[in-house]
Amino acid sequence: MKRFIINCDTCWCGTDNSFRALAESEEDLDDLACELAYDNFCSYCDTSDILEDLGYDSEDLTDEEIDEILENVDESMYYYYDIEECDDEEEWNSFGEDSYIYIVNKEENE
Numbered sequence: 001m002k003r004f005i006i007n008c009d010t011c012w013c014g015t016d017n018s019f020r021a022l023a024e025s026e027e028d029l030d031d032l033a034c035e036l037a038y039d040n041f042c043s044y045c046d047t048s049d050i051l052e053d054l055g056y057d058s059e060d061l062t063d064e065e066i067d068e069i070l071e072n073v074d075e076s077m078y079y080y081y082d083i084e085e086c087d088d089e090e091e092w093n094s095f096g097e098d099s100y101i102y103i104v105n106k107e108e109n110e
Contacts, residue, residue: 001103003086004029008037010079011053015044020095021102026083028106033081041079050078 001022006029009016017040023029047066048058050073058066086092 006033008040008081023104037081
């Protein structure tokens with residue numbers, strides 16, 4: 001298995017997280033990376049940020065109007081991820097021993 005770093009970020013500063021993962025290939029990690037990126041987005045997302053990005057002021061809207069606007073928002077426009085193979089022992093270990101390592105074995109799941 002190869003070592004990878006999954007970098008997740010949102011469109012707002014300081015909202016990035018990185019995760020270690022083991023897998024046979026980068027493609028095997030795509031579903032996991034998407035899930036981690038969405039979880040990262042949800043943990044940092046403030047609906048007022050999205051509304052502001054769309055040109056609204058949340059204080060000028062009712063809860064119903066906010067709900068209606070957010071129903072039509074493609075949340076994937078606000079988060080992203082990249083996966084990089086990690087050959088650097090120092091970078092891999094910089095996460096610390098207590099850092100969780102995701103292991104993806106597609107062959108076992110099929």
